[in-house]
Amino acid sequence: MxxxxxxxxxxxxxxxxxxxxxxxxxxxxxxxxxxxxxxxxxxxxxxxxxxxxxxxxxxxxxxxxxxxxxxxxxxxxxxxxxxxxxxxxxxxxxxxxxxxxxxxxxxxxxxxxxxxxxxxxxxxxxxxxxxxxxxxxxxPGGPPGFNPSDLGSPQMQRTGLMVPTRVYPLFENSFSASEGHDAAESPAWSARMYAEFSKLAAAHPASWTSTVHTAEEISTVGPGNRMIGEPYPLMLNAMPxxxxxxxxxxxxxxxxxxxxxxxxxxxxxxxxxxxxxxxxxxxxxxxxxxxxxxxxxxxxxxxxxxxxxxxxxxxxxxxxxxxxxxxxxxxxxxxxxxxxxxxxxxxxxxxxxxxxxxxxxxxxxxxxxxxxxxxxxxxxxxxxxxxxxxxxxxxxxxxxxxxxxxxxLSSSAPDQVLDYSGSADIVTATVEYGRGGEPETGFVVATTPDGRRLAGHTGPAEAAALAQLHGDNPPAIGRTVRVHDANGLLTLEF
Structure with missing residues (x-):
């Protein structure tokens, strides 16, 4: 006993x-x-x-x-x-x-x-x-301090993957592709789930919000629900x-x-x-x-x-x-x-x-x-x-x-390559949007023909091009591109 x-x-x-x-x-x-x-x-x-x-x-x-x-x-x-x-x-x-x-x-x-x-x-x-x-x-104590290590590894910082709003969309898009979803399926699943979350929150006395949102409201990008990091508009991001x-x-x-x-x-x-x-x-x-x-x-x-x-x-x-x-x-x-x-x-x-x-x-x-x-x-x-x-x-x-x-746990991952120029296949990607609703920065993880992994961020022009690549898969995944990596800043040719 x-x-x-x-x-x-x-x-x-x-x-x-x-x-x-x-x-x-x-x-x-x-x-x-x-x-x-x-x-x-x-x-x-x-x-x-x-x-x-x-x-x-x-x-x-x-x-x-x-x-x-x-x-x-x-x-x-x-x-x-x-x-x-x-x-x-x-x-x-x-x-x-x-x-x-x-x-x-x-x-x-x-x-x-x-x-x-x-x-x-x-x-x-x-x-x-x-x-x-x-x-x-x-x-003792006082205003919060800042620890640079909280921004991730040096390689993540070089790539620009320093905040959750940039990293989690990479996982979402890769997961969606692995599930065989088209560009609409995974966002629709997210919106349905979060609509139910909003009902639960609205009924909770300790909840920060009390408004019930429909799946359509959550998935519709517009004023008050701007796109943050594709495919997550504001209502699919944490409210800290x-x-x-x-x-x-x-x-x-x-x-x-x-x-x-x-x-x-x-x-x-x-x-x-x-x-x-x-x-x-x-x-x-x-x-x-x-x-x-x-x-x-x-x-x-x-x-x-x-x-x-x-x-x-x-x-x-x-x-x-x-x-x-x-x-x-x-x-x-x-x-x-x-x-x-x-x-x-x-x-x-x-x-x-x-x-x-x-x-x-x-x-x-x-x-x-x-x-x-x-x-x-x-x-x-x-x-x-x-x-x-x-x-x-x-x-x-x-x-x-x-x-x-x-x-x-340890992980077996491809060797990383820096400052690479040549062709590569995109493994996952996302686009970060500015407050005005325009594509601002793209984030890309790709594999070279010899199996190495490269990662970096783009300027606005490449971000806009990435945002247009909606087809059978989430943005750009599986596409072969020409890449030039200059200390983490990527130039892409589609």
Whole structure:
């Protein structure tokens, strides 16, 4: 029989949105979410018993030790505190670590928090207000810093693939081509899925938006929905400028019972798995799949001895449509699946690293309301780091069955060639548009006749030409072109 002091259960959840007009800092919003989560347990006094407080990295303001500051406000004295690095997979990964700590007897009452006030900081900057003058916590801390490594590898920077809005469309277009979709099919799938996401978000009290959008509205490019990086108009991009926070309280089953928490509110943390692909997307084996995602889905389901058919709920990270699409494929689910109960980054809101913590909160509500088994997914980097978790309304026969340590995967990719001139076949491509709606920059990954990989960005003329190459495949994929690479700037002849 599994030791009940080693079974992790979620006993409290809280999430909310802020108002930029209030000019509150992330710590304030996160504190409110933590209080909501403790109140949700029915026993706020659990705060004094917290032995661990973990935080997902806050980006909109810098804190040296946010968990310590939060613990002081809550009247807690945890033996363990930690703050994650940057990455949207960390809420799932940290929750898995908390489960492992409880299973190993290292913890019995833990709090996981995350939050951002990016809408507020954006409003302050727009008004010309120095963030240092906002009166927010310096302990130490202050306005967010910038780490050039967050822009990707030197080769990615040379190519211009420094931001997600340029990288994820490359994966989407390659995935679409691998599926045999024509230029319209994959965007239509995205729009249908995100229309359903907007319905979920509109009904959620912590959602940043409350408008329901149709698939036609989402797919129609125009004022208010300009094209960003083909094939993603604005409504298919994450919305990071939000003020949102979430918190989750996890106890051992024994501690939860000892505290007198209603067992109807227990959600059992079975555990999951994490994996990462190489940081440099140009060293990946292909652009239409994720080895890390395949790995974590297999390990998570196999570790629990269940199949995807057993899942009542799937909540995918959805910064861009290709991510939930890849999860749908890994789980062998139909294309009509709506892999969210939260509402997605575009409509619910994308609070940078902590979105999946909101997913955990909403999944917990659904499991309390009668669902049995849920898979929650987090994605970090440029489709780089993946973590999946299983949560259930009932205990697993073996208690915690997760594998929280991230597995670093290698990749076999073609050798990269720099400053190449000659013919090449386009593997994937996208076009970035300016605010006026004109093609501005093309991004191309191609293979030379001897099998080497080249990548770079174009000027406006080549971007316009790429944008016109819609045929049986997404833009330009499979076309042979003449390329001249001058330190990452490509000249193309079609």
């Amino acid at each position: 599994t030791d009940t002091s080693r079974i992790p259960v979620i006993v409290g959840i809280g999430d909310l949105k802020g108002d930029p007009a209030d000019v509150r800092e992330p710590l304030d919003l996160i504190h409110d979410a933590a209080v909501l989560a403790l109140d949700d347990t029915g026993h706020r006094a659990l705060a004094s018993q917290l032995d661990a407080v973990h935080a997902v990295k806050t980006v909109s303001w810098s804190y040296e030790n946010l968990p310590e500051l939060l613990a002081a406000r809550l009247g807690a004295a945890p033996a363990t505190t930690s703050t994650s690095p940057i990455g949207g997979h960390w809420p799932a990964a940290l929750l898995d670590r908390i489960g492992a700590d409880i299973a190993a007897g290292r913890s019995s009452v833990a709090l996981l928090v995350g939050g951002e006030c990016s809408a507020t900081t954006a409003a302050l900057r727009k008004a010309g207000t120095d963030l240092d003058s906002a009166g927010w916590t310096h302990a 400028f939000v003020d949102q926070a979430a918190a989750v309280v996890v106890c051992s089953l024994d501690k939860a019972r000892e505290a007198g928490i209603d067992e109807d509110r227990f959600v059992y943390l079975w555990g999951g798995a994490g994996a990462s692909d190489p940081l440099d997307v140009l060293s990946r084996s292909n652009f239409h799949s994720s080895s890390a995602l395949s790995d974590v889905v297999r390990r998570t389901l196999d570790g629990a001895g269940v199949s995807s058919d057993s899942l009542d709920i799937v909540d995918a990270y959805s910064c861009f449509p290709v991510v939930p699409k890849l999860l749908i494929r890994e789980l062998n689910l139909p294309d009509t699946t709506i892999p969210s109960v939260t509402g997605g980054h575009s409509f619910f809101g994308g609070p940078l690293n902590s979105y999946t913590l909101h997913s955990v909160a909403e999944v917990t509500r659904r499991l309390r309301a009668g669902a049995d088994l849920a898979l929650v997914h987090g994605n970090g980097g440029f489709l780089t780091c993946q973590h999946t978790l299983l949560l259930s309304s009932s205990a697993h026969s073996d208690g915690y069955v997760g594998d929280p340590e991230t597995r670093a």
